[in-house]
Amino acid sequence: xxxxxxxxxxxxxxxxxxxxxxxxxxxxxxxxxxxxxxxxxxxxxxxxxxxxxxxxxxxxxxxxxxxxxxxxxxxxxxxxxxxxxxxxxxxxxxxxxxxxxxxxxxxxxxxxxxxxxxxxxxxxxxxxxxxxxxxxxxxxxxxxxxxxxxxxxxxxxxxxxxxxxxxxxxxxx
Ligand SMILES: NC(=O)c1ccc[n+]([C@@H]2O[C@H](COP(=O)([O-])OP(=O)(O)OC[C@H]3O[C@@H](n4cnc5c(N)ncnc54)[C@H](OP(=O)(O)O)[C@@H]3O)[C@@H](O)[C@H]2O)c1
Numbered sequence: 001x002x003x004x005x006x007x008x009x010x011x012x013x014x015x016x017x018x019x020x021x022x023x024x025x026x027x028x029x030x031x032x033x034x035x036x037x038x039x040x041x042x043x044x045x046x047x048x049x050x051x052x053x054x055x056x057x058x059x060x061x062x063x064x065x066x067x068x069x070x071x072x073x074x075x076x077x078x079x080x081x082x083x084x085x086x087x088x089x090x091x092x093x094x095x096x097x098x099x100x101x102x103x104x105x106x107x108x109x110x111x112x113x114x115x116x117x118x119x120x121x122x123x124x125x126x127x128x129x130x131x132x133x134x135x136x137x138x139x140x141x142x143x144x145x146x147x148x149x150x151x152x153x154x155x156x157x158x159x160x161x162x163x164x165x166x167x168x169x170x171x172x173x
Contacts, residue, residue, distance in 0.1 A: 002042075002094040004119060006109050007034060008101060008138055009126035009160075016134030017103055021052035024132040027160060031057075034100075037124060038062050042097045044087045047071050049102040050078065065090060067105065084108045084119070098124075103136040110139050118148050123165040130159070 009030050010017050016024060040061055045054055047068035054064070064078045065087045073080045081087045084105060091097045099109045099120065109120040123141070145151070149165040 002088075002091045002097040003121045004088065004097050004099060004109065005037075005122040005124055006099045006106060006120045007037060007124040008106055009128060010138040011132045011134070012127040012129060013131055014134075015138040015140075016132050016136070017101065017106070017138050018136040019132070019134040021048065023053070024134050025128055027126070027128070029157065030126045030160070033126070033162065038098045038100070042091050042094050043100050044084065044091075044097060044105065045100045046102050046105045049100065049105070054100065088119075103138065107139040110141055110144065112148075117167070118144060121167050121170075123149060123163075125163045125165070126160055127163055128160045 008017060009023065009025070009027065011024070018024065038059075042063040042065060043054075043059070044065045044067065047066055047070075050064075050066045066075070066078045066080050067082070067084055067087055068080055069082060071080045079090065081090065084099075088097070099105055110118050113119055141149075145165065146168070148168055150168045151163060152166045153162075153164040155162040
Protein backbone atom coordinates (compact mmCIF):
# COMPACT_ATOMS: atom_id res chain seq x y z
CA UNK A 1 0.00 0.00 0.00
CA UNK A 2 1.39 3.44 -0.85
CA UNK A 3 1.69 6.24 1.65
CA UNK A 4 -0.93 8.82 0.63
CA UNK A 5 0.31 12.34 1.15
CA UNK A 6 -1.84 15.45 0.88
CA UNK A 7 0.25 18.37 -0.38
CA UNK A 8 -1.38 21.80 -0.16
CA UNK A 9 -0.73 25.47 0.41
CA UNK A 10 -3.45 27.28 2.32
CA UNK A 11 -3.97 30.64 3.96
CA UNK A 12 -3.68 30.15 7.69
CA UNK A 13 -6.37 32.81 8.24
CA UNK A 14 -9.25 31.26 6.28
CA UNK A 15 -7.84 28.07 4.63
CA UNK A 16 -8.33 29.45 1.12
CA UNK A 17 -6.41 27.42 -1.49
CA UNK A 18 -7.52 28.93 -4.77
CA UNK A 19 -9.09 31.90 -6.45
CA UNK A 20 -10.66 31.67 -9.90
CA UNK A 21 -8.63 28.60 -10.75
CA UNK A 22 -5.31 30.00 -9.58
CA UNK A 23 -3.19 30.06 -6.46
CA UNK A 24 -3.86 33.30 -4.55
CA UNK A 25 -0.10 33.88 -3.92
CA UNK A 26 3.25 33.45 -5.53
CA UNK A 27 5.77 31.60 -3.37
CA UNK A 28 8.63 30.27 -5.49
CA UNK A 29 10.08 28.19 -2.65
CA UNK A 30 6.73 26.44 -2.24
CA UNK A 31 6.64 25.56 -5.93
CA UNK A 32 10.21 24.24 -5.72
CA UNK A 33 9.28 22.20 -2.66
CA UNK A 34 6.33 20.71 -4.55
CA UNK A 35 8.66 19.75 -7.38
CA UNK A 36 11.23 18.22 -5.02
CA UNK A 37 8.79 16.24 -2.90
CA UNK A 38 6.81 14.81 -5.81
CA UNK A 39 9.77 13.99 -8.09
CA UNK A 40 9.69 10.33 -9.22
CA UNK A 41 6.37 9.76 -7.47
CA UNK A 42 2.71 9.65 -8.52
CA UNK A 43 0.60 12.81 -8.28
CA UNK A 44 -3.20 12.61 -8.13
CA UNK A 45 -5.29 15.70 -8.84
CA UNK A 46 -8.78 16.83 -9.75
CA UNK A 47 -9.62 17.80 -13.32
CA UNK A 48 -9.78 21.54 -12.57
CA UNK A 49 -6.37 21.60 -10.92
CA UNK A 50 -4.98 19.82 -13.97
CA UNK A 51 -6.60 22.12 -16.51
CA UNK A 52 -6.15 25.42 -14.66
CA UNK A 53 -2.75 24.87 -13.13
CA UNK A 54 -0.59 21.75 -13.30
CA UNK A 55 -0.99 21.16 -17.05
CA UNK A 56 1.02 24.37 -17.53
CA UNK A 57 3.83 23.46 -15.12
CA UNK A 58 6.86 21.34 -15.91
CA UNK A 59 5.96 18.04 -14.27
CA UNK A 60 8.41 15.58 -15.77
CA UNK A 61 9.62 12.41 -14.06
CA UNK A 62 6.41 11.70 -12.19
CA UNK A 63 3.17 9.89 -12.99
CA UNK A 64 0.10 12.07 -13.18
CA UNK A 65 -3.39 10.78 -12.46
CA UNK A 66 -6.37 13.07 -13.03
CA UNK A 67 -9.77 12.36 -11.48
CA UNK A 68 -12.65 13.36 -13.74
CA UNK A 69 -16.06 12.08 -14.72
CA UNK A 70 -15.80 13.47 -18.22
CA UNK A 71 -12.19 13.93 -19.35
CA UNK A 72 -11.14 11.61 -22.15
CA UNK A 73 -9.17 8.59 -21.03
CA UNK A 74 -6.83 9.17 -23.95
CA UNK A 75 -5.70 12.64 -22.79
CA UNK A 76 -1.94 12.74 -23.46
CA UNK A 77 0.49 12.85 -20.55
CA UNK A 78 -1.94 11.77 -17.84
CA UNK A 79 -3.91 8.79 -16.68
CA UNK A 80 -7.60 9.64 -16.29
CA UNK A 81 -9.67 7.85 -13.66
CA UNK A 82 -13.27 8.25 -12.54
CA UNK A 83 -12.78 8.47 -8.75
CA UNK A 84 -10.13 8.93 -6.07
CA UNK A 85 -10.65 5.29 -5.12
CA UNK A 86 -9.81 4.25 -8.69
CA UNK A 87 -6.73 6.49 -8.59
CA UNK A 88 -5.48 4.86 -5.40
CA UNK A 89 -6.14 1.39 -6.84
CA UNK A 90 -3.77 2.22 -9.71
CA UNK A 91 -1.00 3.01 -7.22
CA UNK A 92 -0.82 -0.19 -5.22
CA UNK A 93 2.80 -0.77 -6.25
CA UNK A 94 3.85 2.80 -5.41
CA UNK A 95 5.89 3.82 -2.41
CA UNK A 96 4.33 7.26 -1.95
CA UNK A 97 1.53 9.05 -3.75
CA UNK A 98 0.75 12.77 -3.54
CA UNK A 99 -2.77 14.18 -3.57
CA UNK A 100 -2.24 17.64 -5.02
CA UNK A 101 -5.72 19.15 -4.91
CA UNK A 102 -7.86 20.89 -5.51
CA UNK A 103 -10.30 21.40 -2.70
CA UNK A 104 -12.59 18.56 -3.77
CA UNK A 105 -9.72 16.04 -3.75
CA UNK A 106 -8.44 17.33 -0.42
CA UNK A 107 -11.90 16.89 1.09
CA UNK A 108 -12.10 13.30 -0.15
CA UNK A 109 -8.58 12.54 1.08
CA UNK A 110 -9.46 13.72 4.58
CA UNK A 111 -12.67 11.73 4.92
CA UNK A 112 -12.65 9.00 7.53
CA UNK A 113 -12.65 5.51 6.03
CA UNK A 114 -14.52 2.45 7.24
CA UNK A 115 -11.38 1.57 9.19
CA UNK A 116 -11.96 4.82 11.14
CA UNK A 117 -8.84 6.51 9.78
CA UNK A 118 -8.50 9.28 7.21
CA UNK A 119 -7.74 8.20 3.63
CA UNK A 120 -4.54 10.28 3.75
CA UNK A 121 -1.53 9.13 5.75
CA UNK A 122 0.44 12.36 5.81
CA UNK A 123 -0.12 16.10 5.30
CA UNK A 124 2.48 18.38 3.75
CA UNK A 125 0.99 21.83 4.33
CA UNK A 126 2.26 25.28 3.53
CA UNK A 127 0.51 27.74 5.85
CA UNK A 128 0.55 31.18 4.28
CA UNK A 129 0.31 34.26 6.51
CA UNK A 130 -2.01 37.14 5.63
CA UNK A 131 -5.48 37.65 4.24
CA UNK A 132 -6.38 36.22 0.84
CA UNK A 133 -9.63 36.17 -1.05
CA UNK A 134 -10.61 32.97 -2.75
CA UNK A 135 -13.39 30.70 -3.87
CA UNK A 136 -12.06 27.28 -2.83
CA UNK A 137 -10.98 26.22 0.63
CA UNK A 138 -9.03 23.45 2.29
CA UNK A 139 -11.48 21.27 4.24
CA UNK A 140 -11.70 21.47 8.02
CA UNK A 141 -8.78 19.44 9.36
CA UNK A 142 -7.89 20.79 12.78
CA UNK A 143 -10.28 18.36 14.47
CA UNK A 144 -8.10 15.55 13.07
CA UNK A 145 -4.97 16.90 14.75
CA UNK A 146 -4.21 15.07 17.95
CA UNK A 147 -6.74 12.37 17.12
CA UNK A 148 -5.59 11.08 13.70
CA UNK A 149 -2.61 13.27 12.82
CA UNK A 150 0.25 14.72 14.80
CA UNK A 151 2.73 17.44 13.96
CA UNK A 152 6.04 15.96 12.85
CA UNK A 153 7.94 19.00 11.58
CA UNK A 154 7.60 22.77 11.26
CA UNK A 155 9.87 24.83 9.02
CA UNK A 156 9.21 28.55 9.56
CA UNK A 157 9.83 31.03 6.79
CA UNK A 158 9.23 34.74 6.32
CA UNK A 159 5.48 34.97 5.59
CA UNK A 160 4.72 31.26 5.53
CA UNK A 161 5.71 27.96 7.14
CA UNK A 162 5.87 24.33 6.14
CA UNK A 163 4.12 21.88 8.45
CA UNK A 164 4.30 18.11 8.15
CA UNK A 165 1.72 15.94 9.89
CA UNK A 166 1.97 12.17 10.17
CA UNK A 167 -0.51 9.59 11.31
CA UNK A 168 -0.68 9.56 15.08
CA UNK A 169 1.35 6.79 16.64
CA UNK A 170 3.06 5.80 13.39
CA UNK A 171 6.67 6.16 12.34
CA UNK A 172 6.39 8.37 9.27
CA UNK A 173 10.03 7.90 8.17
N1 LIG B 1 -3.19 25.89 -2.78
C1 LIG B 1 -2.95 24.67 -3.25
O1 LIG B 1 -2.06 23.95 -2.76
C2 LIG B 1 -3.77 24.17 -4.40
C3 LIG B 1 -3.47 22.92 -4.96
C4 LIG B 1 -4.28 22.48 -6.01
C5 LIG B 1 -5.30 23.26 -6.49
N2 LIG B 1 -5.53 24.47 -5.91
C6 LIG B 1 -6.63 25.31 -6.38
O2 LIG B 1 -7.85 24.60 -6.21
C7 LIG B 1 -8.79 25.05 -7.19
C8 LIG B 1 -9.40 23.85 -7.85
O3 LIG B 1 -10.05 23.07 -6.85
P1 LIG B 1 -11.51 22.50 -7.09
O4 LIG B 1 -11.96 21.81 -5.85
O5 LIG B 1 -12.36 23.61 -7.65
O6 LIG B 1 -11.30 21.47 -8.28
P2 LIG B 1 -10.45 20.12 -8.40
O7 LIG B 1 -10.56 19.33 -7.13
O8 LIG B 1 -9.10 20.41 -8.91
O9 LIG B 1 -11.23 19.40 -9.58
C9 LIG B 1 -12.59 19.11 -9.43
C10 LIG B 1 -12.96 18.16 -10.51
O10 LIG B 1 -12.32 16.89 -10.28
C11 LIG B 1 -13.18 15.85 -10.67
N3 LIG B 1 -13.51 15.05 -9.52
C12 LIG B 1 -13.25 15.31 -8.21
N4 LIG B 1 -13.67 14.29 -7.46
C13 LIG B 1 -14.21 13.36 -8.28
C14 LIG B 1 -14.81 12.09 -8.10
N5 LIG B 1 -14.89 11.53 -6.87
N6 LIG B 1 -15.25 11.43 -9.17
C15 LIG B 1 -15.13 11.97 -10.41
N7 LIG B 1 -14.57 13.17 -10.65
C16 LIG B 1 -14.12 13.86 -9.60
C17 LIG B 1 -14.40 16.51 -11.29
O11 LIG B 1 -14.05 16.67 -12.65
P3 LIG B 1 -15.16 16.65 -13.84
O12 LIG B 1 -15.92 17.93 -13.69
O13 LIG B 1 -14.34 16.57 -15.08
O14 LIG B 1 -16.02 15.43 -13.57
C18 LIG B 1 -14.45 17.84 -10.58
O15 LIG B 1 -15.17 18.84 -11.28
C19 LIG B 1 -8.02 25.98 -8.12
O16 LIG B 1 -8.25 27.31 -7.74
C20 LIG B 1 -6.55 25.63 -7.84
O17 LIG B 1 -5.69 26.71 -8.08
C21 LIG B 1 -4.80 24.93 -4.89
